[in-house]
Amino acid sequence: MTTAMNDGRQADTERRRARVTRAITTARRDGSPLTASAIARAARVDRTFLYRHRDLLDALHTAAHEPAKQPGNGPVVTRASLQADLANATARSARLAALVHQLEVRLSKALGDEAWKASGLGAPSDVAELHSQITRLEQRNVELTRALEERDVELGAARAANRDLTRALNQRG
Numbered sequence: 001m002t003t004a005m006n007d008g009r010q011a012d013t014e015r016r017r018a019r020v021t022r023a024i025t026t027a028r029r030d031g032s033p034l035t036a037s038a039i040a041r042a043a044r045v046d047r048t049f050l051y052r053h054r055d056l057l058d059a060l061h062t063a064a065h066e067p068a069k070q071p072g073n074g075p076v077v078t079r080a081s082l083q084a085d086l087a088n089a090t091a092r093s094a095r096l097a098a099l100v101h102q103l104e105v106r107l108s109k110a111l112g113d114e115a116w117k118a119s120g121l122g123a124p125s126d127v128a129e130l131h132s133q134i135t136r137l138e139q140r141n142v143e144l145t146r147a148l149e150e151r152d153v154e155l156g157a158a159r160a161a162n163r164d165l166t167r168a169l170n171q172r173g
Helices: 002-030 036-043 047-052 054-065 079-119 127-172
Strands: none
Touching: 002 036, 002 047, 002 054, 036 047, 036 054, 047 054
């Protein structure tokens, strides 16, 4: 009798294992969730059945991490390809964030310069022309100062000659 009971229990276990395997295959094909609870429910077994049979649980985890079969001849999506896409998207996002920051800094500087000029506090836009005009005026000032000094010397000489002539006239007469 024990042998018949053992055979019956073993046959029941095999039927459950077959149902679990079919549930995993069906879930992969249909795109249903590949979780222990969902597969146990679909196979009409208790979740603990999956945890007692590690090979079935491993098959479930493997199926959950493998890509679903793509209809047609399209590209196969794998976990590695998705991770590569994520890494590329993360790098692109970082580059775009750096570019946005750079553009924000440039815009802020341009708006700041514009506001500074509009307020009247900033340097005029024709600074180079004003510098050249200052240089010309400084040169003119040096020339006029030299001419004034020459005239002062001439005036001093004329006054000295005038005094000498006045003294000479006064002594004669």
